[in-house]
Amino acid sequence: MNVITTQEIKQQVADIPKTIDEDVKRDDNPVWEELSPVVWRNAIYSDEAIDNCMGQLFIQEISLFEEIIRKIKLENKKCALIEVGMGTAELFAKVYDECDMLIGVELSQQMIDCAFQLHETLRELNNKKVFLLQGNATELNKVLKDNSHPEDHELWRQTTTRLTCMCMNTFGILPDHIRDLCIKEMFICSGPGGKLVIGCWHRDSMKTGYQQFYSKLPQLCGECREEDFDFEKGNFKCSSSDYTSHWFVKEELSSTLIKCFPGDASKDLTIEF
Numbered sequence: 227m228n229v230i231t232t233q234e235i236k237q238q239v240a241d242i243p244k245t246i247d248e249d250v251k252r253d254d255n256p257v258w259e260e261l262s263p264v265v266w267r268n269a270i271y272s273d274e275a276i277d278n279c280m281g282q283l284f285i286q287e288i289s290l291f292e293e294i295i296r297k298i299k300l301e302n303k304k305c306a307l308i309e310v311g312m313g314t315a316e317l318f319a320k321v322y323d324e325c326d327m328l329i330g331v332e333l334s335q336q337m338i339d340c341a342f343q344l345h346e347t348l349r350e351l352n353n354k355k356v357f358l359l360q361g362n363a364t365e366l367n368k369v370l371k372d373n374s375h376p377e378d379h380e381l382w383r384q385t386t387t388r389l390t391c392m393c394m395n396t397f398g399i400l401p402d403h404i405r406d407l408c409i410k411e412m413f414i415c416s417g418p419g420g421k422l423v424i425g426c427w428h429r430d431s432m433k434t435g436y437q438q439f440y441s442k443l444p445q446l447c448g449e450c451r452e453e454d455f456d457f458e459k460g461n462f463k464c465s466s467s468d469y470t471s472h473w474f475v476k477e478e479l480s481s482t483l484i485k486c487f488p489g490d491a492s493k494d495l496t497i498e499f
Protein backbone atom coordinates (compact mmCIF):
# COMPACT_ATOMS: atom_id res chain seq x y z
CA MET A 227 0.00 0.00 0.00
CA ASN A 228 2.73 2.44 0.81
CA VAL A 229 5.47 4.33 -0.87
CA ILE A 230 7.89 5.68 1.64
CA THR A 231 10.48 8.13 0.55
CA THR A 232 13.64 8.74 2.48
CA GLN A 233 15.90 11.53 1.50
CA GLU A 234 19.27 12.03 2.93
CA ILE A 235 20.72 15.45 2.63
CA LYS A 236 24.29 14.40 2.23
CA GLN A 237 26.37 17.53 2.26
CA GLN A 238 26.31 21.04 3.53
CA VAL A 239 23.65 23.04 1.79
CA ALA A 240 24.67 26.65 1.56
CA ASP A 241 22.34 29.54 2.29
CA ILE A 242 19.31 27.63 3.43
CA PRO A 243 16.74 30.35 4.02
CA LYS A 244 15.55 30.76 7.60
CA THR A 245 11.97 31.35 6.57
CA ILE A 246 10.17 31.04 3.27
CA ASP A 247 7.63 32.92 1.32
CA GLU A 248 5.72 34.72 4.05
CA ASP A 249 3.15 35.71 1.44
CA VAL A 250 2.03 32.17 0.71
CA LYS A 251 -1.43 31.64 2.10
CA ARG A 252 -1.34 29.87 5.49
CA ASP A 253 -4.23 27.54 5.12
CA ASP A 254 -6.00 25.43 7.69
CA ASN A 255 -7.59 22.04 7.14
CA PRO A 256 -11.13 22.25 8.60
CA VAL A 257 -12.02 18.61 7.88
CA TRP A 258 -9.15 17.50 10.08
CA GLU A 259 -9.58 20.14 12.73
CA GLU A 260 -13.13 18.93 13.22
CA LEU A 261 -12.57 15.19 12.84
CA SER A 262 -12.93 13.25 16.08
CA PRO A 263 -9.53 11.81 17.08
CA VAL A 264 -11.28 8.69 18.34
CA VAL A 265 -12.83 8.02 14.91
CA TRP A 266 -9.43 8.38 13.25
CA ARG A 267 -7.72 6.20 15.83
CA ASN A 268 -10.29 3.43 15.74
CA ALA A 269 -10.03 3.26 11.96
CA ILE A 270 -6.35 2.35 12.03
CA TYR A 271 -5.01 1.66 15.49
CA SER A 272 -7.72 -0.26 17.34
CA ASP A 273 -7.34 -4.00 18.03
CA GLU A 274 -9.93 -4.72 15.31
CA ALA A 275 -8.11 -2.54 12.77
CA ILE A 276 -4.78 -4.27 13.15
CA ASP A 277 -5.68 -6.72 10.36
CA ASN A 278 -6.89 -4.14 7.87
CA CYS A 279 -4.55 -2.77 5.19
CA MET A 280 -3.81 0.37 7.20
CA GLY A 281 -3.12 -1.59 10.39
CA GLN A 282 -0.60 -3.72 8.51
CA LEU A 283 0.97 -0.62 7.05
CA PHE A 284 1.51 0.82 10.52
CA ILE A 285 3.49 -2.27 11.51
CA GLN A 286 5.76 -1.76 8.50
CA GLU A 287 6.09 1.91 9.30
CA ILE A 288 7.37 1.20 12.81
CA SER A 289 10.03 -1.18 11.45
CA LEU A 290 11.15 1.43 8.94
CA PHE A 291 11.56 4.09 11.61
CA GLU A 292 13.31 1.75 14.03
CA GLU A 293 15.84 0.96 11.33
CA ILE A 294 16.47 4.61 10.41
CA ILE A 295 16.82 5.61 14.06
CA ARG A 296 19.17 2.70 14.71
CA LYS A 297 21.46 3.90 11.90
CA ILE A 298 21.43 7.45 13.22
CA LYS A 299 22.42 6.25 16.68
CA LEU A 300 25.30 4.23 15.18
CA GLU A 301 26.80 7.55 14.11
CA ASN A 302 26.87 8.58 17.77
CA LYS A 303 24.47 11.39 17.11
CA LYS A 304 21.40 12.38 19.05
CA CYS A 305 18.22 11.58 17.20
CA ALA A 306 15.34 14.05 17.06
CA LEU A 307 12.14 12.77 15.49
CA ILE A 308 9.88 15.57 14.29
CA GLU A 309 6.48 14.51 12.99
CA VAL A 310 4.30 16.94 11.12
CA GLY A 311 0.59 16.16 11.63
CA MET A 312 1.28 13.48 14.23
CA GLY A 313 -2.40 12.99 15.08
CA THR A 314 -2.67 10.83 18.19
CA ALA A 315 1.12 10.27 18.24
CA GLU A 316 1.00 6.53 17.58
CA LEU A 317 4.49 6.46 16.07
CA PHE A 318 5.97 8.33 19.06
CA ALA A 319 4.31 5.84 21.40
CA LYS A 320 6.27 3.04 19.71
CA VAL A 321 9.73 4.61 19.32
CA TYR A 322 10.07 7.10 22.20
CA ASP A 323 12.73 4.99 23.91
CA GLU A 324 15.05 5.04 20.93
CA CYS A 325 14.86 8.81 20.31
CA ASP A 326 16.41 11.67 22.26
CA MET A 327 13.77 14.22 21.30
CA LEU A 328 10.27 13.73 19.88
CA ILE A 329 8.42 16.78 18.62
CA GLY A 330 5.04 16.77 16.92
CA VAL A 331 3.35 19.71 15.22
CA GLU A 332 -0.37 19.16 14.74
CA LEU A 333 -3.19 21.41 13.59
CA SER A 334 -5.86 19.84 15.78
CA GLN A 335 -5.69 20.48 19.54
CA GLN A 336 -8.22 17.63 19.94
CA MET A 337 -5.65 15.19 18.49
CA ILE A 338 -2.98 16.44 20.90
CA ASP A 339 -5.25 16.12 23.94
CA CYS A 340 -6.26 12.63 22.83
CA ALA A 341 -2.59 11.64 22.31
CA PHE A 342 -1.77 12.50 25.90
CA GLN A 343 -4.88 10.74 27.19
CA LEU A 344 -4.03 7.56 25.30
CA HIS A 345 -0.30 7.30 25.91
CA GLU A 346 0.73 7.49 29.53
CA THR A 347 4.44 7.45 28.75
CA LEU A 348 4.18 10.40 26.40
CA ARG A 349 2.32 12.24 29.16
CA GLU A 350 5.16 11.52 31.59
CA LEU A 351 7.76 12.72 29.10
CA ASN A 352 5.78 15.81 28.13
CA ASN A 353 7.96 18.94 28.06
CA LYS A 354 10.99 16.79 28.81
CA LYS A 355 11.83 14.94 25.65
CA VAL A 356 8.33 14.93 24.17
CA PHE A 357 6.66 18.06 22.82
CA LEU A 358 3.29 17.99 21.03
CA LEU A 359 2.70 21.47 19.68
CA GLN A 360 -0.42 22.90 18.13
CA GLY A 361 0.48 24.55 14.84
CA ASN A 362 0.39 24.49 11.06
CA ALA A 363 2.82 22.46 8.94
CA THR A 364 3.29 25.56 6.78
CA GLU A 365 5.04 27.22 9.73
CA LEU A 366 6.91 24.25 11.10
CA ASN A 367 10.20 25.97 11.93
CA LYS A 368 8.55 29.01 13.47
CA VAL A 369 6.30 26.83 15.63
CA LEU A 370 9.30 24.91 16.97
CA LYS A 371 11.50 27.96 17.57
CA ASP A 372 8.78 30.12 19.12
CA ASN A 373 7.30 27.47 21.37
CA SER A 374 9.83 24.95 22.53
CA HIS A 375 13.17 24.81 20.73
CA PRO A 376 14.77 28.24 20.24
CA GLU A 377 17.71 28.72 17.87
CA ASP A 378 20.32 27.85 20.51
CA HIS A 379 18.61 24.60 21.60
CA GLU A 380 20.51 21.32 21.26
CA LEU A 381 17.93 20.27 18.65
CA TRP A 382 19.58 22.53 16.07
CA ARG A 383 23.20 21.53 16.76
CA GLN A 384 25.29 19.40 14.42
CA THR A 385 25.47 16.71 17.08
CA THR A 386 21.75 16.06 16.56
CA THR A 387 20.33 14.38 13.47
CA ARG A 388 16.87 15.68 12.75
CA LEU A 389 14.54 13.13 11.18
CA THR A 390 11.50 15.04 9.98
CA CYS A 391 8.50 13.05 8.81
CA MET A 392 4.89 12.88 7.72
CA CYS A 393 3.21 9.51 8.27
CA MET A 394 0.08 7.64 7.26
CA ASN A 395 -0.78 9.91 4.37
CA THR A 396 -0.68 13.25 6.17
CA PHE A 397 1.04 14.42 2.98
CA GLY A 398 -1.87 13.22 0.84
CA ILE A 399 -4.58 14.92 2.90
CA LEU A 400 -2.93 18.36 2.85
CA PRO A 401 -4.64 20.91 0.60
CA ASP A 402 -2.78 20.88 -2.76
CA HIS A 403 -1.60 24.46 -2.55
CA ILE A 404 0.28 24.08 0.75
CA ARG A 405 2.05 20.79 0.01
CA ASP A 406 5.20 22.34 -1.49
CA LEU A 407 5.52 24.83 1.31
CA CYS A 408 5.24 22.06 3.90
CA ILE A 409 7.97 20.04 2.21
CA LYS A 410 10.24 23.10 2.09
CA GLU A 411 9.69 23.68 5.80
CA MET A 412 10.55 20.05 6.48
CA PHE A 413 13.75 20.21 4.44
CA ILE A 414 14.79 23.33 6.32
CA CYS A 415 13.99 21.67 9.62
CA SER A 416 16.06 18.57 8.82
CA GLY A 417 18.95 20.71 7.57
CA PRO A 418 22.27 19.51 6.18
CA GLY A 419 22.94 15.90 7.15
CA GLY A 420 19.31 15.45 8.17
CA LYS A 421 16.68 13.04 6.96
CA LEU A 422 13.12 13.34 5.80
CA VAL A 423 10.50 10.63 5.44
CA ILE A 424 7.25 11.04 3.56
CA GLY A 425 4.72 8.25 4.01
CA CYS A 426 1.90 8.43 1.51
CA TRP A 427 -0.53 6.17 -0.29
CA HIS A 428 0.44 4.76 -3.68
CA ARG A 429 -1.97 5.26 -6.57
CA ASP A 430 -1.77 1.58 -7.51
CA SER A 431 -3.43 0.78 -4.17
CA MET A 432 -6.25 3.27 -4.51
CA LYS A 433 -8.84 0.63 -5.36
CA THR A 434 -7.79 -1.40 -2.32
CA GLY A 435 -8.11 1.76 -0.25
CA TYR A 436 -11.64 2.33 -1.53
CA GLN A 437 -12.76 -1.29 -1.14
CA GLN A 438 -11.09 -2.22 2.13
CA PHE A 439 -10.94 1.07 3.96
CA TYR A 440 -12.96 4.14 2.95
CA SER A 441 -16.12 2.32 1.88
CA LYS A 442 -16.09 0.39 5.16
CA LEU A 443 -15.57 3.44 7.36
CA PRO A 444 -18.23 6.06 6.62
CA GLN A 445 -17.68 7.50 10.09
CA LEU A 446 -14.20 8.60 8.97
CA CYS A 447 -14.95 10.70 5.93
CA GLY A 448 -18.65 10.19 5.15
CA GLU A 449 -20.32 7.71 2.78
CA CYS A 450 -18.29 7.46 -0.40
CA ARG A 451 -18.94 5.96 -3.83
CA GLU A 452 -16.58 4.50 -6.40
CA GLU A 453 -17.11 7.59 -8.62
CA ASP A 454 -15.54 9.72 -5.86
CA PHE A 455 -12.21 8.09 -6.73
CA ASP A 456 -10.27 9.18 -9.80
CA PHE A 457 -8.00 6.14 -10.07
CA GLU A 458 -6.09 7.66 -13.01
CA LYS A 459 -5.18 10.92 -11.37
CA GLY A 460 -5.07 9.64 -7.80
CA ASN A 461 -7.68 12.00 -6.40
CA PHE A 462 -10.36 11.10 -3.86
CA LYS A 463 -13.08 13.65 -3.22
CA CYS A 464 -15.79 12.33 -0.98
CA SER A 465 -19.23 13.27 -2.33
CA SER A 466 -20.84 13.38 1.11
CA SER A 467 -18.22 15.54 2.89
CA ASP A 468 -15.27 17.87 2.25
CA TYR A 469 -12.77 15.03 2.76
CA THR A 470 -10.14 14.79 0.02
CA SER A 471 -6.87 12.95 -0.46
CA HIS A 472 -4.27 12.51 -3.16
CA TRP A 473 -2.55 9.22 -3.98
CA PHE A 474 0.94 9.43 -5.44
CA VAL A 475 3.17 7.71 -7.93
CA LYS A 476 6.93 7.55 -7.52
CA GLU A 477 7.81 10.03 -10.27
CA GLU A 478 5.38 12.63 -9.00
CA LEU A 479 6.74 12.44 -5.48
CA SER A 480 10.38 12.56 -6.65
CA SER A 481 9.81 15.64 -8.76
CA THR A 482 8.01 17.41 -5.90
CA LEU A 483 10.91 16.69 -3.58
CA ILE A 484 13.53 17.84 -6.07
CA LYS A 485 11.57 21.02 -6.80
CA CYS A 486 11.22 21.86 -3.09
CA PHE A 487 14.77 21.04 -2.03
CA PRO A 488 16.48 24.24 -0.83
CA GLY A 489 19.87 23.52 -2.43
CA ASP A 490 21.40 21.65 -5.36
CA ALA A 491 19.31 18.48 -5.42
CA SER A 492 21.55 16.86 -8.03
CA LYS A 493 24.48 16.94 -5.56
CA ASP A 494 23.01 17.04 -2.09
CA LEU A 495 19.80 15.02 -2.12
CA THR A 496 19.43 11.25 -2.12
CA ILE A 497 15.96 9.84 -2.61
CA GLU A 498 15.09 6.25 -1.71
CA PHE A 499 11.82 4.39 -2.09
Ligand SMILES: C[S@@+](CC[C@H](N)C(=O)[O-])C[C@H]1O[C@@H](n2cnc3c(N)ncnc32)[C@H](O)[C@@H]1O
Nearest residue numbers: 255258311312313332333334362363393394396
Ligand atom coordinates in the same frame (compact mmCIF):
# COMPACT_ATOMS: atom_id res chain seq x y z
C1 LIG B 1 -3.96 11.31 8.04
S1 LIG B 1 -3.81 11.93 9.65
C2 LIG B 1 -2.30 11.16 10.16
C3 LIG B 1 -2.07 11.22 11.64
C4 LIG B 1 -0.75 10.60 12.12
N1 LIG B 1 0.36 11.07 11.36
C5 LIG B 1 -0.79 9.09 12.04
O1 LIG B 1 0.10 8.53 11.41
O2 LIG B 1 -1.67 8.47 12.65
C6 LIG B 1 -3.31 13.57 9.26
C7 LIG B 1 -3.03 14.46 10.46
O3 LIG B 1 -2.49 15.71 9.99
C8 LIG B 1 -3.09 16.79 10.69
N2 LIG B 1 -3.02 17.97 9.82
C9 LIG B 1 -3.78 18.24 8.72
N3 LIG B 1 -3.40 19.39 8.15
C10 LIG B 1 -2.36 19.87 8.90
C11 LIG B 1 -1.54 21.03 8.83
N4 LIG B 1 -1.70 21.93 7.88
N5 LIG B 1 -0.59 21.19 9.77
C12 LIG B 1 -0.42 20.27 10.76
N6 LIG B 1 -1.16 19.17 10.89
C13 LIG B 1 -2.12 18.95 9.96
C14 LIG B 1 -4.51 16.29 10.94
O4 LIG B 1 -5.14 17.01 11.97
C15 LIG B 1 -4.27 14.82 11.27
O5 LIG B 1 -4.04 14.63 12.63
